[in-house]
Amino acid sequence: QVKLAESGGESVQTGGSLRLSCAASGFIFRDRCMAWFRQAPGKEREGIATIDSRDTTFYRYTVKGRFTISADNAKSTLYLQMNNLKPEDTAMYYCAAFPNDNCFMMARTVSDWGQGTQVSVSS
Numbered sequence: 001q002v003k004l005a006e007s008g009g010e011s012v013q014t015g016g017s018l019r020l021s022c023a024a025s026g027f028i029f030r031d032r033c034m035a036w037f038r039q040a041p042g043k044e045r046e047g048i049a050t051i052d053s054r055d056t057t058f059y060r061y062t063v064k065g066r067f068t069i070s071a072d073n074a075k076s077t078l079y080l081q082m083n084n085l086k087p088e089d090t091a092m093y094y095c096a097a098f099p100n101d102n103c104f105m106m107a108r109t110v111s112d113w114g115q116g117t118q119v120s121v122s123s
Contacts, residue, residue, distance in 0.1 A: 002026040002112045004095045009117030016085050016121070022078040022095030022114055029076040033103035035110070036069060036080045038091035038119075045094070047105030049080060058103060063089075085121045092116040 008020040020036070033052045039045040048060045049069035057069050068081040078095055095114035098104065 002097065004097060004112060004114035006093065006095045006114045006117040009093060009119045011120040011122065012085055014086060014121060014123050017081070017083045018085065018119060020080040020082070020093055020095075020117060020119075022080075024076045024078065024095075024097065027097070027112075030071065030073050031101065032111075033098040033101050034069075034071060034078045035096045035098065035103065035105075036067075036078070037094045037096050037107060037110070038089075039094070039116075040091040043091075045107045047096075047107065050103035050105065051078070052103050053101050056103075058105070060105065082119070085119075087121050087123050090119060090121050092118055 003025045005023045030053045035050040037047050048063050050058045051069045066084045070079045094116045096110040097112040099111040
């Protein structure tokens with residue numbers, strides 16, 4: 001059974017940093033593309049960063065240069081380092097696994113989701 005468990009969400013001030021973690025189990029971690037999505041109140045869930053088995057990464061333009069996605073294969077854990085946080089980054093952040101090593105930024109292509117962790121950025 002696939003399980004994705006996020007942690008690390010907090011309330012921070014503008015300009016602050018956070019690191020989100022996602023512990024994965026129930027599948028061969030790096031056989032799949034992994035990603036972080038987020039969803040703000042009243043908005044659609046959007047993909048913000050992906051990483052494939054070759055460590056090729058891709059970022060949404062709104063977070064590029066501020067966020068870094070990485071993976072620790074030995075720990076089967078996905079990370080999202082978030083720096084220079086802005087109020088518009090406030091959202092529920094979700095860890096996601098795709099069905100294979102092909103990465104997309106579309107929520108409908110995700111096969112497994114975590115329960116989410118809340119990030120709130122105040123001005």
